[in-house]
Amino acid sequence: MHEFSIEREVILPVDPEQVFAAITTGTAGWMFPTGGDPDIDANDSTNNPVKAWEPPNRLAIRQEADGWFNALEYLIEARDGGTASLRYVHSGIFVDDWDNQYDGASKHTDFYLHSLGEYLRHFAGRPVTYVSADGPPASGTPDALTTLRRALGVDSAARVGDRITIDVPGSTPVDAEVDYTNEYFLGLRSAETLYRFYGRNNFGGTVDAAHHFFTDEIDHVATQLAWQNWLDNIYA
Incomplete structure (x- = not known):
């Protein structure tokens, strides 16, 4: 120890x-x-x-x-x-x-x-709903975060401020911008959400998602299922 x-x-x-x-x-x-x-x-x-x-x-x-x-x-x-x-x-x-x-x-x-x-x-003071999803075992490979970036349409040359559209089956497409990017993590911000992606494959884990929705109009169960299915499918 x-x-x-x-x-x-x-x-x-x-x-x-x-x-x-x-x-x-x-x-x-x-x-x-x-x-x-x-x-x-x-x-x-x-x-x-x-x-x-x-x-x-x-x-x-x-x-x-x-x-x-x-x-x-x-x-x-x-x-x-x-x-x-x-x-x-x-x-x-x-x-x-x-x-x-x-x-x-x-x-x-x-x-x-x-x-x-x-x-x-x-977003200070706004109500928040936390939605997380863990990547499957297949997201533990060295190139797994690159796979996620490609699925989101965020290439390796993306910079903070770049705009993208997040389109996950089961959810409405959302315009967002890159607010954090390196070889370990990816952060995207929309008008109502902080989208956080963790490349824990670099540390012996999997690629996981954890998002913070600052709106009352969110179905927690349906949104979590949509992101879990999305992660499972991109690493299938």
């Missing part, structure tokens, strides 16, 4: 109160899973993973068992112009394959923090 620490600092386009709300209410269950109940006194409860609850400047989460732990800390400070800085620290213990797990967690962190910024810029 080896301990790790991943640290980032980003500037976000809103005040600290809005950042704290984004990581603790409404979006917390899907953007930054934290667990715990803030209504319990974090300083007095050993069973609550919330170890510090100091709005709007600090949130600390720690889960541990049998020598293992996983901890998240968010330190938020006001900056000029109505912006805020977020210092994010993720620490813990990896039991197996330390290098691969650290590399994957580090790269995921960058994508998650980017998605937080996109949420705050475009």
Whole structure:
């Protein structure tokens, strides 16, 4: 077992109160899973993973068992112009394959923090429905994310800001633009949705989808089934 620490600092386009709300209410269950109940006194409860609850400047989460732990800390400070800085620290213990797990967690962190910024810029405070689908075993090959990009019509030369149409059977075609792209992840943003694609094939997993729909007009079951079928079909 080896301990790790991943640290980032980003500037976000809103005040600290809005950042704290984004990581603790409404979006917390899907953007930054934290667990715990803030209504319990974090300083007095050993069973609550919330170890510090100091709005709007600090949130600390720690889960541990049998020598293992996983901890998240968010330190938020006001900056000029109505912006805020977020210092994010993720620490813990990896039991197996330390290098691969650290590399994957580090790269995921960058994508998650980017998605937080996109949420705050475009969707803050709106109701959200989270829809996820895991790729089949066939999406665990080295070229699996390339297959997904090709199916979406996003080629390897695509850049942030490029426009595409997302056309998934069972869903209405949607105009979107690329908001994040590298060899590990792909992010697309429409007027009502953040579409997130994770190339976890690079870290021993599969290519997965996890989308955030900021509209009340969404059928969760039908939408999830449509994306699951789409993933299964492109890797069939």
